[in-house]
Amino acid sequence: MKDETRMIRLGAAPETLVKTVGPPIQRGSTVLMPNAAALYDDHQVTYGRQGLGVQATLCDALAAMEGASGVTLYPSGLAALTGAMLAVLKAGDEVLVCDTIYKPTRRFCERVLGRFGVTVRFYDPRQSPQALVGEAGPAVRMIVLESPGSLTFEMQDVPAIAALARARGILTLADNTWAAGYLFKPLEHGVDISAQALTKYVGGHSDVFMGSAATRDKGLLDALEAGIIHLGWSVSPDDAYQILRGLRTLPVRLARQGASGLAVAEWLAAHPQVVRLLHPALPCDAGHALWSRDYAGACGLFAIALTPGPQSAVDAFLDALKLFGLGFSWGGFESLAIGCDQQLHCRDHLRDYPGPLIRLHIGLEDPGDLVADLAQALAVYASHAG
Ligand SMILES: Cc1ncc(COP(=O)(O)O)c(C=O)c1O
Structure with a gap:
């Protein structure tokens, strides 16, 4: 082999790794497949954008904390909220969003969802669950909650809203950043998707962006994962490691x-x-x-x-x-x-x-x-x- 060829193969990943307290940070866009058949095997990781070991470890840890069957990761907390909405809403749907929602989430609802034919109405979080869900029209597909709101801290009766919404076939999505997925577990209270900005308490050191969406529903998890694949979102292994370190x-x-x-x-x-x-x-x-x-x-x-x-x-x-x-x-x-x-x-x-x-x-x-x-x-x- 000439030097040019040898240099390309130097420093390749070792076959085995020693065991450390945290998971190894594996960086990679290309994933080398063991054989030709594996290239088109949907059950294997074939490309780094899907996330490698450390991202999967973080998803498992967050799922355990939130009592979820699966978690998807996003490049920011805002992306987790917008990604969850994009994954399930379609033209003709209406979404009810609490008036105290994080302002950039509101901006997305106002400026982006409308362009795709989704109607948005902002509701007063002090409204009773019965009034909120009872007055929801037939087009309402989702209710977005943030309890407490992260600016003025109004609380919502999340379990009551989630139960009434589920009975009507309306999905609930909660921005649970204030509780960090730890002090309050929306999925245990009937919420369909619990999202949070890991950027805040889970990261804990003001130096990394990431968001997550957690669910117990297999169909919703498939939709969330498909949404990420279609939009091409990815989080870096270094960032995932940082978030995992904060979680402990x-x-x-x-x-x-x-x-x-x-x-x-x-x-x-x-x-x-x-x-x-x-x-x-x-x-x-x-x-x-x-x-x-x-x-x-x-x-x-x-x-x-x-x-x-x-x-x-x-x-x-x-x-x-x-x-x-x-x-x-x-x-x-x-x-x-x-x-x-x-x-x-x-x-x-x-x-x-x-x-x-x-x-x-x-x-x-x-x-x-x-x-x-x-x-x-x-x-x-x-x-x-x-
Ligand atoms: C309640 C809430 N949700 C979501 C976000 C968005 O998080 P990120 O900055 O990671 O996009 C923030 C950020 O301030 C927030 O306060």
């Missing part, structure tokens, strides 16, 4: 961040500059009874309404924070804050709150330090709000 510490991070979040929220509840807490784990919250009934805990994401003040005072409060980063994501180890009012205008129902809304994500820092930071920033707010 999810319970301890959630326990700590949920407890710190509650401690900070309770302190805020007594602050004169705070008029309302939007946190379903607090007894004062309208969704508390549903949360206590269905959830095993809380994560570290909630919102507060401040005493009325101009946007300039809200900006001064945010700019005064030293330990909270200003950023749109959540679920990582670090504390974050955003103002929310700019995101409420697109809603059909839930726009009015008693004052400017701030969303806080409580990280793994010491909660006392976070409270001290909030105290000094609220003093700045008071001086600007007048």
